[in-house]
Amino acid sequence: MGQLTGGDPSLLRRINSAVVLRALRAAGSPTLTDLTRVTGLSRPTVEGVVEGLIGTGLVVEAGAEEGARRQGRPARRYRFRAEAGHLLGIEIGSHRVAVLLSGLDGRVIGAGTKDVAETASADERLERVRAAVADLLRRAGVPRDSLRAVGVGSPGIVEADGTVRLGTALPGWTGLPLGERLRRSFRCPVQVENDANAAAVAEHWKGAAQDTDDMVFVMAGLSPGAGSLIGGRLHRGYGGAAGEIGALHLLGRDVTPEKLLSTTGEPLHPLDEQAVAEVFTMARRGDERAVAAVERFIQRLVHDVAALVLAMDPELVVVGGWAAGLDGVLDPLRRELERYCLRPPRVAQSLLGEAAVATGALRLALDHVEEELFAVEKTVTTRRR
Amino acid sequence: MGQLTGGDPSLLRRINSAVVLRALRAAGSPTLTDLTRVTGLSRPTVEGVVEGLIGTGLVVEAGAEEGARRQGRPARRYRFRAEAGHLLGIEIGSHRVAVLLSGLDGRVIGAGTKDVAETASADERLERVRAAVADLLRRAGVPRDSLRAVGVGSPGIVEADGTVRLGTALPGWTGLPLGERLRRSFRCPVQVENDANAAAVAEHWKGAAQDTDDMVFVMAGLSPGAGSLIGGRLHRGYGGAAGEIGALHLLGRDVTPEKLLSTTGEPLHPLDEQAVAEVFTMARRGDERAVAAVERFIQRLVHDVAALVLAMDPELVVVGGWAAGLDGVLDPLRRELERYCLRPPRVAQSLLGEAAVATGALRLALDHVEEELFAVEKTVTTRRR
The missing domain is CATH 1.10.10.10 (Winged helix-like DNA-binding domain superfamily/Winged helix DNA-binding domain)
Structure with missing residues (x-):
């Protein structure tokens, strides 16, 4: 009591x-x-x-x-005075780093991106993050010590302290103490979150999921990931691994998406988005092998998302990631979910697109500051069991 | 505020x-x-x-x-005075009805079961419930008007008001206003919950999951269902359909478990537990077709549970239902989860066994009464966003 x-x-x-x-x-x-x-x-x-x-x-x-x-x-x-402090939202991806800057009210006042090689080491990638942040702060005329909180979204399973427990999408990411490394640069609280989780938060804040508190964000790509909000709160799972539905293809020894999408018999490189886009283009032009490959891929995506929907029962599924923008993903997904789910959720495309992860990271930074400034309830309430 | x-x-x-x-x-x-x-x-x-x-x-x-x-x-x-009022926890299953009776402290002071035919209509099944309750109250010497709350666990997707939205396991169950029908008998609050959800609550209260707040209960049978606790609270899903992983077998047009377990080419009846047990017995005796059938069945169960685990990331998976007690289910499940899940959960067998659903239903009734008697926080706290 x-x-x-x-x-x-x-x-x-x-x-x-x-x-x-x-x-x-x-x-x-x-x-x-x-x-x-x-x-x-x-x-x-x-x-x-x-x-x-x-x-x-x-x-x-x-x-x-x-x-x-x-x-x-x-x-x-x-x-x-929203200008009394500043926040950063950072996406660290496989091809690029994106940064958003806001005041204490969360309104974006600056943005910047830097390309980064898929094969970049963790050190190189973090160096690109620092360069992107320095550029942005300089252009916006915001001194570094005005930063009050930084949010970061990145692929992988992220521990509460910001360590990447497992991150196969980026070289050198597994085991990286990402939060600790970034806190050295920023001298303010740094929140690190899985990219799909950050995107879920973003779509709820400013995107396609503003009208619901029970939603799943699917990062549709070769190895899909997902983030979920339950009652408006991020469901991270006991070990931060909730929504890692990409591993489903390992079950039952099914073939990987890279193989599913191949038209040559040789698997595509998991991060080669251009090769994947070419398969989709070929399919649109009527190439039979490409059509079959795309159908296999979509079937797989639908299966992974359906497994998640059956487990979580969200009101809304928001599909983002590069595959969301491709023709022939959303409608079949919607149709199949309606066919197989006991209570099919609405399906919507991401409204934030490429900005989703950085926007969610910014929201996490804002959450942190708001908790500091406005956390009255936290102090005076007690929780039921 | x-x-x-x-x-x-x-x-x-x-x-x-x-x-x-x-x-x-x-x-x-x-x-x-x-x-x-x-x-x-x-x-x-x-x-x-x-x-x-x-x-x-x-x-x-x-x-x-x-x-x-x-x-x-x-x-x-x-x-x-725990004896100032009484609670009932009721399981309404396909083969039997089980009832637990307690005082206001949740301590069980009486129990009873009645068999019921698989093919019984909803009216016949509810009549068995009433008979089981009447028997139990009479034996315990508790007057009906001493009941302060009743909890019910039953297969199907259950709406917040106790209506069964979808319940294919019991004849006439889909669309049944189960809560309303039972409130007529009891004149006290009646909470209706999906059976796997009730079992999850029970294992957390008195069973294998007392030491964790993040767990999944799997009702292992031909069409597995599941219930989840997140942070100690039941995750029902937006429409009460969370954990309905049994529908996964529909995806990708996989064969049904009834077919998987068949040794004759003819599917088993979904509720024929005896035929299923025979297949397992034959497998133990080395019958090749039965061994292959059991392997197919376990592979399927593992796949369904893994999908749930990947989505939810629980600390613990408790396996109950009739299939949990069969040899050769738990160990393979554990092994496969360790192989395919990024962060494998602990796997334990249900401690409550056949009593799980009624025990969880009793706990739901107790929750209701405690909320009434002790709900201080509810009144004075406010929720964040």
């Missing part, structure tokens, strides 16, 4: 501070009277809290020109 | 009452002094609350003989 009796003045101050800050962020530039009304706190309390927040730099008095001047001396107005 | 300022005297009374009741149930027969110490409430508050609880019949003064008599006038002691 949380203690409800007794009083902890510093806790009360923190609660009041978070309540006022939240109200400030939600409103445009409220007066003290507005804040008193919205929060239900007394005017002296609100005044004291606002003074304190101005001291931390999180709040500033809005220019008097914004206020009404009719009465000679207008009421003072205040606003949340 | 929950209102933290201002005071609601009736809310405060409820909170204090729940706190005292919980302390009373946890302790043996505490004195007012004990309760004051444990709850941190003032003595007059505790006295008032205990008076109120005695009024409701939930608390009684323990016999003075239990107290110390050394001081002439011993301190009064109080105890929670």
